[in-house]
Amino acid sequence: MKHQKIQINKRLIGTILMGAGLAIIMLLAFNLAVMAGMLAPPQVVEISPANGSHNAGVDAPISITYDQAMDPATVNPQSFVVHAMQTGWLTETLHVDGGMIVLQPTSPLHAGELVQVTATTATLSLEGEAPLEPTVWQFTTAPWGGNAVFHFSQFIADSTGQEGAMADLNQDGFPDVITVNWIGNVRIFHNDGHGQFNEAQYLSFPGYNLVGSAVGDLDGDGDLDAVLIDNTNHDNRVLWNNGDGKFTDGGPAFWSSHDWTARLGDVDGDGDLDVIVVSGGIDNTGTARTWRNDGEGHFSLLEEFDAREILHVTFGSVLTARKPDGSWEFYDRFMALLRSHPEAYAANLETHFLRHLRPFVSSR
DSSP: OHHHHHHHHHHHHHHHHHHHHHHHHHHHHHHHHHHHHHHSOOOEEEEESOTTOSOBOTTOOEEEEESSOBOGGGOSTTTEEEEETTTEEEOOOEEEETTEEEEOOSSOOOTTOEEEEEEOTTOOBTTSOOOSSOEEEEEEBOOSOOOSOOOOOOOOOOTTEEEEEEEOSSSSSSOEEEEEETTSEEEEEEEOSSSOEEEEEEEEOTTOOEEEEEEEOSSSSSSOEEEEEESSSSOEEEEEEOSSSOEEEEEEEEOOSSEEEEEEEOSSSSSSOEEEEEEOOTTSOOEEEEEEEOSSSOEEEOOGGGHHHHHHHHHHHHHHOBOTTSSBSSHHHHHHHHHHOHHHHHHHHHHHHHHHHGGGSOOO
């Protein structure tokens, strides 16, 4: 009887140990799975409106969805940035629903307005993980009417006028106009709400040959500033919006080399508007330069080694872009190029991965 009791206890102890072992293994597996999930950076599942779309509603919500829940404390107008190029920087309250970050415009945008969106790497998951790279996209709002029949409304005389820009400069809900000309003059016209424009300000820069302008919130203060493009060797200038649609000259911003035009966009994914300037002439010597904004409207030339940042921002859009019929825009040609140069592709992959892995390799 005593012997039988001992056998029972041994079996009981074995069962307990086996169960404990299995429990430990399951716990370790669970912890490893949790740790793997915590260490995984958030991946983009969907953006809306779609990149490059031209039919977004003027009051459509603007959103990005990740594959894991995001921390609302890290989501703000500086980490999820929306620049509407006629309205300005949208600083409405952002909403977080699981992995979705949403901005709902409080007022309708303008029909045909270009909207640029940056989801920076400052938006973190609940586990504190950041996306590997920012997500930048743009779309255009759709008009809600029109029959392509135009009627003359107003004539503003300026025999030397060049490229102008239209945007809501005084934040009254109606698009205004800024014009520049060959003899260095800048004219600001405010919309009276009925489609008629009244001159609100005149500025002059003697010796300048102004050929273009671009409008956007360059210093992050909520109103629209302007970049003036010169076609001589004068420096390009910035005008700071006073908040009422009138401007203060910010002085020379960055150098010009017979520049022709400029466009604003977030090329480095940090949420502010950078400037791309195109210069040159009829002899095919034109160049394009990118000037990086520090967030306060100070610009520095994007160095050559930083050009990879532009690729990081645009790579996904290039691979996923489609034509109206649903076929690939660039993907097939891109993959064909890689397949036709396997040695060069492999060498570049090795260089790229080594660049990222080298910081983690011991120097011993």
